[in-house]
Amino acid sequence: MKKFLKGTFFMQGDEACAEGAIVAGCRLFAGYPITPSTEIAERMARRLPEVGGAFIQMEDELSSIALIIGASYTGVKAMTATSGPGFSLMQENLGLAVMTETPIVIVNVMRGDPSTGQPTRAGQGDVIQARRGSHGDYEIIALAPYSVQEMFDLTIEAFNLSEQFRVPVIMLSDAIIGHMREKVILKTPDEVKIVNRKKPKEPPGKYLPFKPEEDLIPPMACFGEGYGIHVTGLTHDIRGYPASTDPKVHEKLVRRLCDKIRLNADKIIRIDSRYVENAEIVLVAYGTPARSAIRAVNLARKKGLKVGLVRLITVWPFPYEYFRKLSRKVKGFIVAEMNYGQIVGEVERSVGDRKVVLASKLGGDPHTPEELLEIIGEVYKHVE
Amino acid sequence: MLSENLPPKAHPLEKLLRTDRLPHIWCPGCGIGIALNSFLRAVKKLNLDPKSIVLISGIGCSGRASGYVAFDSFHTTHGRAIPLAMGVKIARPDLKVVVFSGDGDLFAIGGNHIIHAARRNLDLLVICINNFNYGMTGGQLGPTTPFSSYTTTTPYGNIEHPFNLVHLTAAAGASFVARWTVAHPIQLARSIEKALNKRGFSFIEVIAPCVTLYARYNKLGRPPQIIKYLKEISVIEKSMDSSKADIKIGNKIFVGEFVDVERPEYVSELYRVIREKSGRKIDSLVR
Ligand SMILES: Cc1ncc(C[n+]2csc(CCOP(=O)(O)OP(=O)(O)O)c2C)c(N)n1
Ligand SMILES: [Mg+2]
Numbered sequence: 001m002k003k004f005l006k007g008t009f010f011m012q013g014d015e016a017c018a019e020g021a022i023v024a025g026c027r028l029f030a031g032y033p034i035t036p037s038t039e040i041a042e043r044m045a046r047r048l049p050e051v052g053g054a055f056i057q058m059e060d061e062l063s064s065i066a067l068i069i070g071a072s073y074t075g076v077k078a079m080t081a082t083s084g085p086g087f088s089l090m091q092e093n094l095g096l097a098v099m100t101e102t103p104i105v106i107v108n109v110m111r112g113d114p115s116t117g118q119p120t121r122a123g124q125g126d127v128i129q130a131r132r133g134s135h136g137d138y139e140i141i142a143l144a145p146y147s148v149q150e151m152f153d154l155t156i157e158a159f160n161l162s163e164q165f166r167v168p169v170i171m172l173s174d175a176i177i178g179h180m181r182e183k184v185i186l187k188t189p190d191e192v193k194i195v196n197r198k199k200p201k202e203p204p205g206k207y208l209p210f211k212p213e214e215d216l217i218p219p220m221a222c223f224g225e226g227y228g229i230h231v232t233g234l235t236h237d238i239r240g241y242p243a244s245t246d247p248k249v250h251e252k253l254v255r256r257l258c259d260k261i262r263l264n265a266d267k268i269i270r271i272d273s274r275y276v277e278n279a280e281i282v283l284v285a286y287g288t289p290a291r292s293a294i295r296a297v298n299l300a301r302k303k304g305l306k307v308g309l310v311r312l313i314t315v316w317p318f319p320y321e322y323f324r325k326l327s328r329k330v331k332g333f334i335v336a337e338m339n340y341g342q343i344v345g346e347v348e349r350s351v352g353d354r355k356v357v358l359a360s361k362l363g364g365d366p367h368t369p370e371e372l373l374e375i376i377g378e379v380y381k382h383v384e
Numbered sequence: 385m386l387s388e389n390l391p392p393k394a395h396p397l398e399k400l401l402r403t404d405r406l407p408h409i410w411c412p413g414c415g416i417g418i419a420l421n422s423f424l425r426a427v428k429k430l431n432l433d434p435k436s437i438v439l440i441s442g443i444g445c446s447g448r449a450s451g452y453v454a455f456d457s458f459h460t461t462h463g464r465a466i467p468l469a470m471g472v473k474i475a476r477p478d479l480k481v482v483v484f485s486g487d488g489d490l491f492a493i494g495g496n497h498i499i500h501a502a503r504r505n506l507d508l509l510v511i512c513i514n515n516f517n518y519g520m521t522g523g524q525l526g527p528t529t530p531f532s533s534y535t536t537t538t539p540y541g542n543i544e545h546p547f548n549l550v551h552l553t554a555a556a557g558a559s560f561v562a563r564w565t566v567a568h569p570i571q572l573a574r575s576i577e578k579a580l581n582k583r584g585f586s587f588i589e590v591i592a593p594c595v596t597l598y599a600r601y602n603k604l605g606r607p608p609q610i611i612k613y614l615k616e617i618s619v620i621e622k623s624m625d626s627s628k629a630d631i632k633i634g635n636k637i638f639v640g641e642f643v644d645v646e647r648p649e650y651v652s653e654l655y656r657v658i659r660e661k662s663g664r665k666i667d668s669l670v671r
Binding site for chain 1: 402440457476
């Protein structure tokens with residue numbers, strides 16, 4: 001196969017994700033097979049050697065994420081892919097990546113859960129876990145693709161964001177998007193924006209590995225570059241040295257790790273909104289349910305109902321400010337998700353006393369447009 | 385004879401240490417320092433470029449070693465030093481990657497990774513400080529605690545059997561396996577030199593009973609007595625058989641080099657495939 005694919009293809013979401021990673025510059029993948037993400041690993045196993053990269057099948061997900069953290073600290077763009085059970089196993093080292101400011105990409109092709117749940121069916125039960133699954137205060141970035149095209153595009157974006165902010169970025173896909181085949185237009189690296197981590201400006205001896213610049217992000221020296229850096233998951237000072245009993249160092253570090261995302265949220269957040277300008281109610285969705293939501297909103301508009309759509313491309317950081325502003329004009333919100341209520345809580349937090357209705361779907365099938373249309377009708381009656 | 389008029393001399397290993405991080409956290413008489421000293425002596429003897437070494441450790445007293453060396457170093461999560469080291473080694477095969485950690489870190493919570501790294505014959509040196517307990521958390525039972533001995537979580541005597549670390553790693557496929565005690569720092573340094581020159585998975589166990597916890601609960605005496613005791617009960621045999629190297633209270637401790645074989649190595653094989661498929665002479669993933 002050619003080094004980079006270019007043009008229009010009919011491809012599975014998982015495969016498009018692998019191709020996106022390769023275009024983004026990913027040259028190392030470590031993972032442990034799990035439905036419905038396995039096709040990413042299989043594609044990477046074939047493709048990475050062709051582009052001069054390494055595929056490693058690890059003994060579990062604990063080691064998969066540990067391995068990509070180590071690789072990233074040499075300067076390689078590295079990724080893993082998994083689903084709920086494996087994502088749970090990765091939580092401790094997700095925190096290590098946050099604490100050590102390691103750029104990595106984790107793809108979670110979500111299935112029905114809790115536990116082993118529904119391996120072959122879709123769900124969105126890991127959305128809060130992606131944000132809060134590891135212990136401690138932290139911020140990460142999570143993106144939710146809703147098409148095969150976005151499996152490609154957002155994987156590139158995920159790498160760019162992880163490199164820019166030195167933070168793990170999570171792709172929250174699901175079994176439907178991962179396994180679905182549809183049209184996708186693939187681009188080569190010179191046709192897309194590629195971001196690489198900042199490098200130190202000072203020579204070894206002068207450089208302080210965890211001293212942030214104005215954007216709160218420290219430039220990153222890597223192993224084997226002559227800097228002799230020490231990296232630890234313990235609370236550390238700007239030299240990278242453990243300072244776990246110093247309250248001031250701890251407070252400063254944790255606040256910075258959160259603030260580098262919080263204060264840059266408007267640079268990170270991407271929203272796809274339709275008809276919200278004159279909407280009475282707004283349907284909120286991300287990932288697979290957004291496909292039905294678009295259709296439902298179009299149908300509602302045809303019936304003359306003033307309904308808008310907000311599709312979250314970035315799930316974390318959550319666009320609290322955007323919803324706060326929107327709630328001044330909008331009377332009610334419907335949140336469609338394939339779980340028993342996760343992002344709905346974030347919407348509720350943002351919109352004051354506005355009515356917020358959860359359109360929950362469990363079992364693996366997405367909401368149908370008609371189901372959503374019916375809920376739209378109900379809510380519409382209420383808020384009028 | 386020592387003279388007070390001698391000029392103050394730097395420690396011979398000073399260049400390999402982060403002296404601004406001293407004093408270290410280890411108890412007086414702890415064997416971890418002896419093992420680290422042997423490792424650094426081996427590095428010095430081989431004249432290795434400190435910029436080409438990466439030291440990676442897990443969590444525990446032993447795991448703190450990564451914070452004191454003047455190399456690139458990573459203090460990872462509990463049990464995950466080996467897979468993290470694997471990521472470094474795969475991306476930069478030109479670097480010497482060494483894991484320095486404790487028995488619990490490497491064989492309890494991280495036990496799966498060490499057997500798989502040995503199975504793959506990953507080019508990595510793992511130095512394990514076997515102090516017979518979990519030192520950092522206060523002297524609990526570990527996977528190497530001898531049968532019937534006392535720890536804070538086996539107050540009535542240990543009813544479990546310990547791993548025979550050299551036999552386990554040998555069986556899992558390691559290319560080089562050795563065991564020494566803190567009473568053998570010279571021999572230990574020599575085995576570390578050998579292992580650093582070896583292409584494949586090397587495992588070195590350093591027996592260093594925890595002087596503050598294990599030794600106290602089991603009445604082994606003070607550090608000098610422990611060292612003397614270890615010297616007395618250690619035996620080196622001509623043809624070493626790892627299967628006979630179990631550690632049992634009252635028995636001899638077999639020390640020496642148990643395995644030194646050649647086998648196809650993981651990173652070399654990985655790059656053979658990458659070179660074949662990419663048609664390029666790639667020897668690192670970092671450009
Ligand atoms: C996931 C996790 N579980 C438990 C601990 C607590 N803990 C810290 S060190 C340690 C044991 C260390 O024992 P060992 O690896 O033998 O190192 P030693 O301190 O004896 O050198 C434990 C259980 C932890 N840090 N992380
Ligand atoms: Mg121990």
